[in-house]
Amino acid sequence: MNLTLNEQWLTLxxxxxSGIGMGIVFDGYRVVSHELRFAKWTLPLFDLLYWAAATLVVFQVLSAGNNGEVRAYVFLGLVIGVVVYFLMLSRSVIASVRWLIQAVRYMIGLVIRLFDIFIVRPLLILYKLAKVLLGFLVALTIFSCKIVVQLIRPFWLLSRWLLRPLWQPVAKRLQPIIAGWGLPAKASKLISQVTGWWKRTFGRSS
Structure with missing residues (x-):
């Protein structure tokens, strides 16, 4: 298929x-891998991915320009583009990529600092205040209970003294009934059973 002169210049x-783009991507990848300190064993893998992607892109561009025909001027255009890039644009691109990485790092650090200032620290302050307030309320409750007990104690002693003549006959009648229930013996038996079960169950494993 013969291409017109305009199509050939367009392809060139x-x-x-494409050569300039390959140089930009290569420098960007190199700077990013250095700044982010990729593991050495990953670099050959990324190199392979870079060349595979570059080949695919060049082929797509070549297909769009001259239906995929490979001519001498195709390689000439790639070489010229790469040379022009590394002579004229490489330093600027490297500096721009480094600046972009630093800007992203600064933004991430700023977001972390703002998150710490406006969310983490207020939550810690609220937690400490709640802890202090809860401790104060507990102390106040205990103090109030003690005061109430001290206030009620005289009335309780007076009531017990006044009701003793009425309570003693009832207690004498209930005492034989309660004694017949055998609560101490039953409690002791239950404790012995629980203790024996514990020794049989966990004593063997130890």
């Missing part, structure tokens, strides 16, 4: 831009 221009 597209290859030149």
């Amino acid at each position: 221009g597209l290859m030149l831009l």
Whole structure:
């Protein structure tokens, strides 16, 4: 398939831009891998991915420009684009990528600091205040209960003294009934059973 002169120049221009794009991506990948300190064993893998992606993109551009035909000027355009990039644009791109990485790091640090200032620290302050308030309320409740007990104690002693003549006959009649229930013996038997079960169950494993 013969291409017109305009199509050939268009393809040459597209290859030149592809070469420049390959240089930009290569420098960007190199700076990012250095700044983020990728593991050394991952670098060959990323190199392989880079060249695979670059080949695919160049092929797509070539297909769009001259239906995938490989001519000498295709490689010439790529070489010119790469050379022009590394002579004229490489330093600026590297500096821009480094600046972008620093800006992203600064923004992440700023977000973390703002999160700490406006969310974490207020929550810690509220927690400490709630803890102090709860301790104060507990202390106040205990103090109030003690005061109430001290206030009620004289009335309780007076009531017990006044009701003793009425309570003693009732207690004498209930005492044989309660004694017949055998509560102490039953409690002791229950404790012995629980103790024996505990020794049989957990004593063997130890």
